Amino acid sequence: MHTKQTLMAALMAVASVTNAQAQCLTDAQAADMVASYIAKTPAANPENLSDADGACTRGKVNALLAQRLGKVIGYKAGLTNPAVQKRFNTDKPVWGKLYEGMVLENGATVDAAFGARPLYEADMLVRVKSAAINHAKTPMEVLEAVDQIIPFMELPDLMVQAPPKLNGAGVSAINVGARLGVAGAPLAVPAYRGERFVMLKALADMNVSLSDGSGARLGGGKGSDILEHPLNAVVWLAGALAQEGLAMQPGDLISLGSFSPLLPPKAGLVVTATYDGLPGAAPVRVTFK
Numbered sequence: 001m002h003t004k005q006t007l008m009a010a011l012m013a014v015a016s017v018t019n020a021q022a023q024c025l026t027d028a029q030a031a032d033m034v035a036s037y038i039a040k041t042p043a044a045n046p047e048n049l050s051d052a053d054g055a056c057t058r059g060k061v062n063a064l065l066a067q068r069l070g071k072v073i074g075y076k077a078g079l080t081n082p083a084v085q086k087r088f089n090t091d092k093p094v095w096g097k098l099y100e101g102m103v104l105e106n107g108a109t110v111d112a113a114f115g116a117r118p119l120y121e122a123d124m125l126v127r128v129k130s131a132a133i134n135h136a137k138t139p140m141e142v143l144e145a146v147d148q149i150i151p152f153m154e155l156p157d158l159m160v161q162a163p164p165k166l167n168g169a170g171v172s173a174i175n176v177g178a179r180l181g182v183a184g185a186p187l188a189v190p191a192y193r194g195e196r197f198v199m200l201k202a203l204a205d206m207n208v209s210l211s212d213g214s215g216a217r218l219g220g221g222k223g224s225d226i227l228e229h230p231l232n233a234v235v236w237l238a239g240a241l242a243q244e245g246l247a248m249q250p251g252d253l254i255s256l257g258s259f260s261p262l263l264p265p266k267a268g269l270v271v272t273a274t275y276d277g278l279p280g281a282a283p284v285r286v287t288f289k
Helices: 002-021 027-039 051-069 082-087 131-135 139-144 168-173 193-205 232-243
Strands: 072-078 094-099 103-105 121-128 146-155 180-183 207-211 217-222 253-255 270-276 284-288
Touching: 027 051, 051 094, 051 168, 072 232, 094 168, 094 232, 121 180, 121 207, 121 217, 131 139, 131 232, 139 146, 139 193, 139 232, 146 253, 146 270, 146 284, 180 284, 232 253
Parallel strands: 072 253, 103 180
Antiparallel strands: 072 094, 121 146, 121 253, 146 180, 207 217, 207 270, 270 284
16 A cells, blocks of 8 residues: 555656646747747747647647637648658647738739748648548548549748747747648549559659749659658548547648658749649749749
8 A cells, every 4th residue: 555655656746747837838938939920930949848748838829829820720730751850850740820911823923031930841632522531541531532643732830930940849839830832733532442552552643743834843742752652631620620629610621741862942942843744733833033
């Protein structure tokens, strides 16, 4: 009995120390971060965050962003590519919310200084058809619950004073840098199962590349660079949202993550994303001014 009491006391001590070290941003700090986001000026880095602290901070930031940006139109899965995870010293994805006005039409012209720490990357969206997506366990189950695959160039904003110091929890805290993106022409998900298998294979095998106005390659990767299949990002997201009592809704847009390095824009640069090996996928283009 004595041993059990000692163990309980030790656990309580650990719990109190852990709570004392919790670094979820205060309401005032979250408000400062959102004010910096709106002003497009670098925010103070959130530091020493645990995963729980990152999620707690993201919740505060999202509540404030909703007051400024309005309706949530979907979610983004971030850090779904091992190369990008390595950059942020983590081994798992994170998620954020997308708001109305964030998704621009193909061919958009965007200010190169569209954020405090602007970047661009090759990405992809899917549009949710059915709430069954929240129970998807395989890429095929995801495909059966979406009605569009949309080539997409994301324009995230790492928004803090020192982006290299961000870890996974820090990326979560800043709503995964959601700022803008350019969506291409949607591809309809085929009706027949055999055709869906063909699309699934194409999504894994496609070569996604970014090029500049002269055609020079800027970066890229394979479909399978995202969690071995890009639709696995949605499987992961469904589980992560469920843990926080959230769910994807029909009509939501889901950003899958990066097929390329995150690159800085500059005025005068024209970037095109192509999806070789995905039949019917047209290029996505953005011009930075």
